[in-house]
């Protein structure tokens with residue numbers, strides 16, 4: 024497929040607001056695509072580079088290059104060129120990258136150049152595109168959209184499903200089943216303001232401790248154990264104690280879902296940052312394990328001995344879990360069979376208070392009759408935490424003053440907007456430790472797309488968790504509101520920008536905001 028076709032469809036999809044029109048445009052594109060184009064076309068449409076970071080700065084992209092007259096570049100040519108670029112390293116790397124980028128741009132027409140520059144700077148990012156691409160693919164191949172969605176959920180990657188669908192048609196979907204050894208997107212939660220609200224919404228439910236560690240999905244097939252994080256990154260070699268725990272369980276094949284935490288001598292949870300430290304790729308695993316042994320705590324089971332349990336209701340999956348996993352390795356939970364029973368509701372409140380006293384983050388309340396919605400933020404899981412936090416994307420940062428001279432400090436924070444872009448909700452320089460300041464200054468230098476000596480604009484890729492005290496009306500910000508007392512809790516490198524909170528959900532969480540800053 025020619026890059027020109029992709030660039031044109033991408034621009035037209037961005038320019039129309041009608042969902043059906045967007046889907047039709049994408050379906051047309053997929054009808055023209057070869058199966059081998061799928062692993063490039065799908066991420067490019069969403070504005071992602073399959074290579075991840077390739078280290079091309081704004082200064083290089085800003086230098087004009089005369090465009091080609093006719094389109095000749097294919098999407099696979101571009102992918103090969105960017106793979107080459109990503110591999111450049113060592114002395115003279117900057118010059119070589121510049122040469123390669125300019126050669127690529129010289130082969131592109133003016134419209135293709137615009138698309139490529141947008142792709143390299145992160146500006147063509149279209150957050151909602153994967154969902155639309157599923158519908159476009161369904162329309163192009165005649166497969167039911169729900170089946171495509173389920174296959175993606177179970178395959179973990181849209182491009183794999185797309186490639187198979189384009190090659191073989193709808194029959195290819197049958198091959199995407201839950202498979203031990205192949206990670207699936209974990210089920211995620213929505214938020215509720217209180218335990219009472221969550222119980223009201225869900226009815227019969229389980230209230231579980233919300234453990235503040237790292238989400239893990241553990242697959243065992245005989246002696247083989249594989250562990251993946253919530254972004255499906257494989258971390259098996261960093262967690263030998265989890266592998267050992269999985270091998271000690273009384274079934275040979277299973278998939279478990281849980282959280283890895285560390286407990287101190289008093290049995291209280293160790294702060295998240297220390298647990299996260301065990302996941303760095305350069306960590307000496309044996310030494311780190313000796314210094315901070317981790318424990319897996321499981322809260323769900325997706326498959327056992329060849330039985331796929333995804334469609335079973337929570338209550339039955341939990342019975343299976345209890346059969347497989349001994350008590351200390353299972354999350355603590357309290358079942359509310361009847362949501363109208365005042366005694367049961369009081370017990371749920373007491374469970375919440377006790378969980379917080381034990382040092383945990385909050386609770387997750389789960390509907391007893393719900394299946395496991397892999398890869399989705401299901402309405403059947405509601406998390407309740409005492410402090411409001413949002414996951415926002417850093418759009419830019421300001422050079423600091425005084426003690427912070429030379430450091431990038433004040434963060435511009437964005438939530439996901441309806442059109443796949445980001446809407447700025449406020450700024451903060453609070454809550455940043457010296458170590459985080461140094462780290463973020465370095466990361467922003469890598470992500471910079473513009474620097475006017477005051478504000479450095481960055482590719483919108485880093486997700487940061489922000490605590491705040493509510494919203495206030497403000498005409499200075501595009502959504503008409505800004506965050507009150509925003510402060511950094513931590514960076515969420517386990518999340519992508521596509522998983523950040525949306526403006527819509529932020530506004531919905533604060534229906535009664537009244538305070539005004541007059542600005």
Ligand SMILES: Nc1ncnc2c1ncn2[C@@H]1O[C@H](COP(=O)(O)OP(=O)(O)OP(=O)(O)O)[C@@H](O)[C@H]1O
Nearest residue numbers: 211212231232233234235237238282322354387406
């Ligand atoms: N008992 C539990 N059941 C489900 N998830 C749990 C539980 N205990 C801890 N968790 C963690 O809470 C998360 C659920 O919240 P959510 O789906 O919104 O993810 P998140 O955005 O990573 O949440 P947060 O930022 O609040 O930790 C899970 O991803 C998991 O890591």
